[in-house]
């Protein structure tokens with residue numbers, strides 16, 4: 212993914228983001244609203260310029276206990292309340308995306324468990340050990356798909372988005388974000404990207420381009436500060452440790 216270039220003389224990480232010509236921009240939002248709060252301005256301007264943009268929502272945001280209790284006037288919301296709340300947030304994301312200039316086909320909802328991405332990464336990587344959401348009581352996404360709530364399936368779906376869209380720019384939360392869903396959404400993206408680049412399915416990593424005119428759309432991520440103020444770093448953040456074996460008999 213390519214990245215925004217830092218203007219000459221500007222220290223990496225502090226310069227203005229420059230999207231290279233021919234860019235394809237893939238935004239990963241852990242929850243509905245992260246795309247708007249973190250990258251709404253960027254998406255709006257890119258959409259107006261006709262730049263291909265896809266937004267992938269990793270969860271439906273269905274584990275927001277306080278909001279569910281308030282919206283449904285329930286001290287102890289039921290599983291179905293959480294599911295319905297996720298559907299409300301999904302529809303809100305669709306409406307917000309329209310305002311940003313995107314179409315339904317530009318959006319992907321993976322439906323993984325809100326509040327559970329760290330669990331998938333650390334303790335439920337294997338397909339033999341799916342995670343059950345304590346909110347919805349579901350262990351698989353709502354969409355008709357064979358995926359279940361486990362790290363392998365999420366990694367596979369994230370990799371599919373990277374392979375099919377072939378982005379030149381990827382927008383992800385800061386990997387050091389204090390919200391575990393945000394940080395781990397980035398880990399999944401970075402991990403899948405590393406695997407695809409190592410297999411030469413996607414172009415190899417590139418560091419920041421010295422200038423927009425010399426920047427060809429290959430690869431680089433936008434991590435810190437999300438897209439706000441747009442930072443460009445030359446090194447890829449290191450994902451946290453996860454189970455040593457993907458076959459999954461226990462984690463370390």
Ligand SMILES: [Zn+2]
Pocket residue numbers: 241242245390393
């Ligand atoms: Zn979020």
